[in-house]
Amino acid sequence: xxxxxxxxxxxxxxxxxxxxxxxxxxxxxxxxxxxxxxxxxxxxxxxxxxxxxxxxxxxxxxxxxxxxxxxxxxxxxxxxxxxxxxxxxxxxxxxxxxxxxxxxxxxxxxxxxxxxxxxxxxxxxxxxxxxxxxxxxxxxxxxxxxxxxxxxxxxxxxxxxxxxxxxxxxxxxxxxxxxxxxxxxxxxxxxxxxxxxxxxxxxxxxxxxxxxxxxxxxxxxxxxxxxxxxxxxxxxxxxxxxxxxxxxxxxxxxxxxxxxxxxxxxxxxxxxxxxxxxxxxxxxxxxxxxxxxxxxxxxxxxxxxxxxxxxxxxxxxxxxxxxxxxxxxxxxxxxxxxxxxxxxxxxxxxxxxxxxxxxxxxxxxxxxxxxxxxxxxxxxxxxxxxxxxxxxxxxxxxxxxxxxxxxxxxxxxxxxxxx
Amino acid sequence: xxxxxxxxxxxxxxxxxxxxxxxxxxxxxxxxxxxxxxxxxxxxxxxxxxxxxxxxxxxxxxxxxxxxxxxxxxxxxxxxxxxxxxxxxxxxxxxxxxxxxxxxxxxxxxxxxxxxxxxxxxxxxxxxxxxxxxxxxxxxxxxxxxxxxxxxxxxxxxxxxxxxxxxxxxxxxxxxxxxxxxxxxxxxxxxxxxxxxxxxxxxxxxxxxxxxxxxxxxxxxxxxxxxxxxxxxxxxxxxxxxxxxxxxxx
Numbered sequence: 001x002x003x004x005x006x007x008x009x010x011x012x013x014x015x016x017x018x019x020x021x022x023x024x025x026x027x028x029x030x031x032x033x034x035x036x037x038x039x040x041x042x043x044x045x046x047x048x049x050x051x052x053x054x055x056x057x058x059x060x061x062x063x064x065x066x067x068x069x070x071x072x073x074x075x076x077x078x079x080x081x082x083x084x085x086x087x088x089x090x091x092x093x094x095x096x097x098x099x100x101x102x103x104x105x106x107x108x109x110x111x112x113x114x115x116x117x118x119x120x121x122x123x124x125x126x127x128x129x130x131x132x133x134x135x136x137x138x139x140x141x142x143x144x145x146x147x148x149x150x151x152x153x154x155x156x157x158x159x160x161x162x163x164x165x166x167x168x169x170x171x172x173x174x175x176x177x178x179x180x181x182x183x184x185x186x187x188x189x190x191x192x193x194x195x196x197x198x199x200x201x202x203x204x205x206x207x208x209x210x211x212x213x214x215x216x217x218x219x220x221x222x223x224x225x226x227x228x229x230x231x232x233x234x235x236x237x238x239x240x241x242x243x244x245x246x247x248x249x250x251x252x253x254x255x256x257x258x259x260x261x262x263x264x265x266x267x268x269x270x271x272x273x274x275x276x277x278x279x280x281x282x283x284x285x286x287x288x289x290x291x292x293x294x295x296x297x298x299x300x301x302x303x304x305x306x307x308x309x310x311x312x313x314x315x316x317x318x319x320x321x322x323x324x325x326x327x328x329x330x331x332x333x334x335x336x337x338x339x340x341x342x343x344x345x346x347x348x349x350x351x352x353x354x355x356x357x358x359x360x361x362x363x364x365x366x367x368x369x370x371x372x373x374x375x376x377x378x379x380x381x382x383x384x385x386x387x388x389x390x391x392x393x394x395x396x397x398x399x400x401x402x403x404x405x406x407x408x409x410x411x412x413x414x415x416x417x418x419x
Numbered sequence: 420x421x422x423x424x425x426x427x428x429x430x431x432x433x434x435x436x437x438x439x440x441x442x443x444x445x446x447x448x449x450x451x452x453x454x455x456x457x458x459x460x461x462x463x464x465x466x467x468x469x470x471x472x473x474x475x476x477x478x479x480x481x482x483x484x485x486x487x488x489x490x491x492x493x494x495x496x497x498x499x500x501x502x503x504x505x506x507x508x509x510x511x512x513x514x515x516x517x518x519x520x521x522x523x524x525x526x527x528x529x530x531x532x533x534x535x536x537x538x539x540x541x542x543x544x545x546x547x548x549x550x551x552x553x554x555x556x557x558x559x560x561x562x563x564x565x566x567x568x569x570x571x572x573x574x575x576x577x578x579x580x581x582x583x584x585x586x587x588x589x590x591x592x593x594x595x596x597x598x599x600x601x602x603x604x605x606x607x608x609x610x611x612x613x614x615x616x617x618x619x620x621x622x623x624x625x626x627x628x629x630x631x632x633x634x635x636x637x638x639x640x641x642x643x644x645x646x647x648x649x650x651x652x653x654x655x656x657x658x659x660x661x662x663x664x665x666x667x668x669x
Contacts (some may be wrong), residue, residue: 032503094619177662347434353454362472364509366471367505367508368522369493369494369497369517370469370471370497370502370505371522372494372497372523372526372530373494373522373523374526375492377496378494381522382511386512386513
């Protein structure tokens with residue numbers, strides 16, 4: 001049989017897995033990782049992993065206990081650090097009351113694996129590889145009726161070239177609890193495969209902001225599976241700006257009546273970056289709402305992808321599902337792909353989707369010019385407004401400046417380059 | 420010397436002749452009205468003056484206070500003191516009214532060698548001018564022209580004019596989409612800015628606006644050329660006999 005680098009990675013995962021005692025769930029996951037997704041698979045057609053599969057990569061050894069503390073501009077009152085994919089209690093804050101963080105046991109990990117395997121993330125590479133290689137599955141629980149007032153921040157850092165990193169999180173918000181979570185991905189590895197399972201119990205409310213700002217050589221294949229129970233609420237906003245290739249894939253299951261979901265995102269891409277927001281929203285029961293707004297700004301030779309699917313089951317009457325994606329191309333060599341899809345089996349629903357890809361609006365530029373604003377400044381004003389508008393409607397007022405500054409940092413390099 | 424001088428302006432759009440030798444001299448302190456039927460080239464003339472891409476002159480020249488505008492981009496023309504009030508003001512989602520005004524005013528001040536206004540100083544000045552145009556604070560906090568009524572859009576245009584203090588203002592069909600009350604507010608705003616150092620060119624279909632902004636001169640534009648010029652009485656003639664009589668006579 002021909003020996004390939006891909007086999008090398010599979011072998012290195014197997015060897016790596018052997019070091020653990022809690023091996024049951026790891027063995028299943030490891031056996032299920034056969035290869036990287038092929039471009040023939042529909043959801044990977046626009047985001048090809050060819051160059052990743054040719055890289056020599058090994059899972060990282062998190063036991064070296066490095067103290068990377070590179071993330072600045074922290075906004076959370078509680079800071080949790082994952083370094084090299086492992087939770088570091090020594091570098092993290094004390095948890096507020098009603099919040100618990102623990103390591104899942106082998107049997108609990110098996111249940112975690114089953115839940116992910118029951119979703120459409122079962123074949124995602126991050127599911128199988130990260131469940132094989134994670135130092136441990138960390139479970140963050142917000143207990144019943146606990147409303148965490150201050151911002152909660154999780155930082156993912158660490159790694160080096162030629163390594164892969166595998167933080168795995170299980171987030172459970174018990175009945176009537178709430179949390180505002182900010183997650184920052186600042187890996188230096190070749191490959192990051194964060195995996196998350198989120199369960200929102202009845203009337204739980206979760207706000208999340210994810211900022212993907214990994215190193216310029218990092219592939220980040222983030223996989224997220226969310227279950228929303230009755231009257232629960234998830235408001236999620238992702239800002240993708242780092243990495244050479246970042247794909248954030250989220251599968252959300254609305255399986256309690258009157259659950260509400262906002263799944264918004266912005267990507268800012270330059271040079272040869274590839275950014276991908278892929279989502280699937282499953283309306284399984286009546287009276288749920290989902291709303292998705294995605295915006296992209298692209299320069300250089302970058303590419304952006306938005307794939308969003310809304311599936312409305314036959315019983316899910318009175319579903320309200322909205323999807324809108326807009327991308328602005330600032331250079332002739334950038335490209336954006338949008339693939340919104342609706343699959344509707346119920347008859348009483350309001351669903352809408354739309355996607356546009358284009359340049360800045362000539363009428364708007366002329367209007368600004370006619371007021372004395374030079375072309376460069378006019379472009380900058382319009383691009384910032386395009387994103388600011390979106391950020392303002394997605395994140396808490398007190399975080400507008402923080403998120404906008406993060407976006408502005410990425411924008412400034414594109415705007416200067418595309419002058 | 421004229422404040423605005425248009426000399427023999429020719430312009431083509433998609434190989435079609437739109438302006439066929441427009442000439443016009445506007446002196447300080449004067450208000451000129453350009454009237455004409457649909458398709459006579461009125462809006463083209465205003466875009467050409469403001470320097471919109473694609474509206475470059477084939478032949479002829481424009482001078483603002485003696486300086487040729489031909490080689491200037493739209494933003495340079497604006498900073499030099501030319502203002503165009505749009506027939507259809509453009510919506511700028513996400514761009515706040517106050518910061519938009521400040522950007523515009525400071526661009527002009529910088530050009531004039533004046534110090535840029537600080538935030539507080541600017542807000543004070545903007546509020547003062549806004550109240551004259553019945554533009555509420557709340558409107559300045561909203562995104563430019565987004566969700567504004569027809570009247571609000573035009574009032575916001577004239578507020579910009581008041582703050583930029585241009586040498587020459589071109590008002591492109593400022594009366595379109597306005598009811599009688601709004602027309603009066605907008606006209607009062609324009610009249611308040613008439614002085615001996617600036618000039619205003621009003622482009623309109625109808626005589627109605629000219630009851631409020633009374634011009635010194637009226638010009639009839641037809642087929643891209645001024646076929647007749649006169650005093651305010653010319654506008655009344657249009658109102659009475661329509662454009663066809665004048666065009667046929669010319």
